[in-house]
Amino acid sequence: MDYDVLILGGGIIGCAVAYELSKYNLNIALIEKDYDVANDISFANTAIIFDGSEAENDLMSSLEFRGMNLIKSHCEKFNLSYKKVGLLKVNLNETKAYIIDDMYEKIKIREIDGVHIVNNEEISKIEPNLKVNASKALYSENISIISPYNLAVSYAEVAVDNGVNFRLEEEVIDIKSISKGFKVTTNKNKFTCKFVVNTIPNEVFNDEHNEMECNSKNKKVRCILLDEKLEENINTVIINYIDEDTFIINVPCVIGGNLIGIKSDKILSFENDLILSQNSLKNINRESINSIFTEVYNQSNMFIDDSNLEDGYIRISGNNYAKVTIAPAIAQEIEEKIKTNMNITKKRDYIDKKREEYVFSNMSKEQKNKIIALDKRYANIICRCNNITEGEIVDSIRRPLGARTIEGVKRRTGIGLGGCNGSYCNMKIMKILAREMNKSILNIVDDSMDSKILVGRIKEFNEI
Numbered sequence: 001m002d003y004d005v006l007i008l009g010g011g012i013i014g015c016a017v018a019y020e021l022s023k024y025n026l027n028i029a030l031i032e033k034d035y036d037v038a039n040d041i042s043f044a045n046t047a048i049i050f051d052g053s054e055a056e057n058d059l060m061s062s063l064e065f066r067g068m069n070l071i072k073s074h075c076e077k078f079n080l081s082y083k084k085v086g087l088l089k090v091n092l093n094e095t096k097a098y099i100i101d102d103m104y105e106k107i108k109i110r111e112i113d114g115v116h117i118v119n120n121e122e123i124s125k126i127e128p129n130l131k132v133n134a135s136k137a138l139y140s141e142n143i144s145i146i147s148p149y150n151l152a153v154s155y156a157e158v159a160v161d162n163g164v165n166f167r168l169e170e171e172v173i174d175i176k177s178i179s180k181g182f183k184v185t186t187n188k189n190k191f192t193c194k195f196v197v198n199t200i201p202n203e204v205f206n207d208e209h210n211e212m213e214c215n216s217k218n219k220k221v222r223c224i225l226l227d228e229k230l231e232e233n234i235n236t237v238i239i240n241y242i243d244e245d246t247f248i249i250n251v252p253c254v255i256g257g258n259l260i261g262i263k264s265d266k267i268l269s270f271e272n273d274l275i276l277s278q279n280s281l282k283n284i285n286r287e288s289i290n291s292i293f294t295e296v297y298n299q300s301n302m303f304i305d306d307s308n309l310e311d312g313y314i315r316i317s318g319n320n321y322a323k324v325t326i327a328p329a330i331a332q333e334i335e336e337k338i339k340t341n342m343n344i345t346k347k348r349d350y351i352d353k354k355r356e357e358y359v360f361s362n363m364s365k366e367q368k369n370k371i372i373a374l375d376k377r378y379a380n381i382i383c384r385c386n387n388i389t390e391g392e393i394v395d396s397i398r399r400p401l402g403a404r405t406i407e408g409v410k411r412r413t414g415i416g417l418g419g420c421n422g423s424y425c426n427m428k429i430m431k432i433l434a435r436e437m438n439k440s441i442l443n444i445v446d447d448s449m450d451s452k453i454l455v456g457r458i459k460e461f462n463e464i
């Protein structure tokens with residue numbers, strides 16, 4: 001067999017599974033079709049870590065609660081931001097005030113600490129900039145925000161350092177059972193393995209081993225990303241129920257600014273969206289908007305389909321708005337299932353540590369001088385909006401499973417996410433990528449194979 005375990009798909013779930021399994025004496029590969037892991041994570045670079053209080057059913061609730069605690073400890077271990085911001089659920093429709101009470105009763109049964117009903121005065125104390133007149137709200141002090149991409153990349157980096165082989169730019173096209181294992185065919189290779197963990201969402205890849213139906217409940221959510229320079233920023237996650245079909249969610253972003261999501265079955269104009277958003281953030285105007293995009297809001301239940309466990313096949317099914325939160329809990333469940341199926345032992349030389357990285361803008365003056373003395377590239381500021389240096393960009397490329405695309409550099413370092421939206425630094429990132437990867441600048445892509453930035457030369461200069 002080529003591998004003991006093949007993990008299919010390099011989203012946050014695949015990376016978390018690779019991380020958990022990398023501590024065992026197993027020959028593992030992860031196959032991902034894109035240039036980078038976690039490419040499908042929303043580019044807004046923030047995710048809410050839920051506590052299970054809002055989950056539709058008890059199974060999702062317990063996965064969320066477990067995932068939240070694991071993510072907290074992983075962020076500490078990998079030195080990633082885990083910002084406790086709290087969540088206020090407000091219902092402005094007084095005739096539907098019972099919704100808040102019903103939610104609270106459910107939470108009491110689930111025995112989740114740190115969730116309370118708060119009155120109008122308490123709402124103002126928790127979030128002074130929230131200009132709504134609600135008599136009560138449900139407040140969870142447990143809710144946090146993280147950068148999900150950085151978490152996924154950290155899982156992947158530790159897995160690589162512990163011997164997991166990440167096969168990027170390979171698309172799985174077929175999975176077949178063979179005697180005592182599987183044959184996985186990609187667009188480039190054929191591999192045999194004893195065990196398959198398939199994390200590719202059912203909507204994009206289905207195979208004969210997937211017996212469970214995934215009842216997708218997908219809705220669209222329109223998102224508005226706001227500038228970090230608003231006079232009155234909201235620092236708490238706010239969910240504001242307008243009516244049965246519509247809610248507005250306001251999420252403070254890890255890197256500053258706010259993200260407003262509008263979930264509505266109605267097709268509304270941008271002006272309507274703006275008016276709805278002003279329900280929670282009064283001072284939003286056109287000038288404060290950085291970008292607008294639409295995302296899919298998934299509400300189907302997640303489950304680990306282990307109906308073929310004895311043959312060596314597990315599939316993660318379902319798509320859910322809290323998938324980042326539950327990813328580490330799912331990974332641990334898979335670890336347990338594999339332990340029952342294969343005779344595995346722990347590695348003696350396992351290193352549960354991410355290689356150190358330096359965020360120049362967070363350093364003291366002394367630390368900055370020290371690192372510049374070691375490496376002059378830390379004195380070359382490439383991103384003027386967020387003070388990101390050439391040293392950080394080079395490190396993001398040279399790390400295990402380093403960035404190969406402009407988007408990869410941006411997501412790892414935060415470059416290009418400032419006010420200029422990359423207009424000042426994009427060309428500089430391209431030049432550094434080309435130099436570090438020893439490629440022609442014409443072959444540098446934004447994020448996928450068909451996203452080349454420069455289509456050709458218009459004049460033959462010696463260099464560009």
Ligand SMILES: Cc1cc2nc3c(=O)[nH]c(=O)nc-3n(C[C@H](O)[C@H](O)[C@H](O)COP(=O)(O)OP(=O)(O)OC[C@H]3O[C@@H](n4cnc5c(N)ncnc54)[C@H](O)[C@@H]3O)c2cc1C
Nearest residue numbers: 009011012013033040047048171172295321322323324325
């Ligand atoms: C708008 C929005 C907001 C969200 N907010 C939150 C939040 O606040 N909190 C939270 O916990 N969660 C949140 N989520 C959920 C979460 O971001 C995603 O659901 C999660 O990142 C999905 O991870 P995944 O690993 O299951 O799937 P994916 O990220 O889709 O990973 C699957 C991977 O498989 C690869 N792949 C596909 N086909 C093939 C193939 N044939 N061969 C090889 N590779 C293949 C893909 O390229 C991809 O990298 C949000 C989701 C959305 C859309």
